[in-house]
Amino acid sequence: MKAYVFPGQGAQFEGMGKELYETNAHARDLFEQANNILGWRITDVMFNGTKDDLTQTKVTQPAVFLESIVRARIAGADFQPDAVAGHSLGEFTALAAADALSFKDALKLVSQRAFAMQKACELVDSTMAAVLGMDDADVERVINAIQDEVVVAANYNSPGQLVISGSRKGIELAVAKLTEAGAKRVVVLPVGGAFHSPLMQPAQDELEKAINATHFSKPICPVYQNVHAQPVTDPEEIRKNLVAQLTAPVRWTQTIENMIAHGITEFVEVGAGTVLRGLIRKINKDVATGAL
Secondary structure, eight states, X not given: OEEXXXXXXXXXXXTTTHHHHHHOHHHHHHHHHHHHHHTSOHHHHHHHOOHHHHTSHHXXXXXXXXXXXXXXXXXXXXXXXXEXXXXXXXXXXXXXXXXXXXXXXXXXXXXXXXXXXXXXXXXXXXEEEEEESSOHHXXXXXXXXXXXXXXXXXXXXXXTEEEEEEEHHHHHHHXXXXXXXXXXXXXXXXXXXXXXSGGGHHHHHHHHHHHHTSOOOOOSSOEEOTTTOOEEOOHHHHHHHHHHTTXXXXXXXXHHHHHHHTTOXXXXXXXXXXXXXXXXXXXXTTSEEEEO
């Protein structure tokens, strides 16, 4: 059985999508549709923008979404998933690839998500940090003991790699305490805010209205959602979990473990980079991985 997985923010690169646009008529049509849906030419930034241009909030998330969904759509009959999953932002791509969301609706939600998250980031000085070489339970024990500051587990990426999220002061405290407790490395990430934490509540409130106004269909295969790492096909449950995603942790380790337990033997990463394949191999070195 084969699962397709979709990367999140951070997978962007200079020139992304340009080769697809220039060599495939279907891809070119989808990119032009995206320009019209957004009301501005995101392709100009994707194809010709600098690294800094691509890190603009309004660009990054829709660009990563487009790179992945276009690859899935032009694959046609070769895209035959038994299951799909996406990491954070990638969950929107997974839902579109599995026909739970239309291309237009998914892109609009991704763009709204990006702007809502940026506004939430501007309310509180906050950030994230990657904790390497420490058991998840030990990381949780240390950060749960921090008082009067927001610090939570945000991304369970693989065994020995957990990203934490919170207020700037909370993360600084956590870095010191986790290092003292024996973490191999704790690296503050170059991000604009505390994603997948309670500090994203304003963004979640805003996005919830947009999600509730959007039509969801039954997907062509189970979608493993970030909030609980379980397969879902019911549109209303998908909707509810997608709303919760902004303030809940991404349970990627548990997602991959559950997919393997349910019979998935091959994972295909769709989009830019190799990050998800690397994480999957750390979770289970025996499964096959590939790219689309």
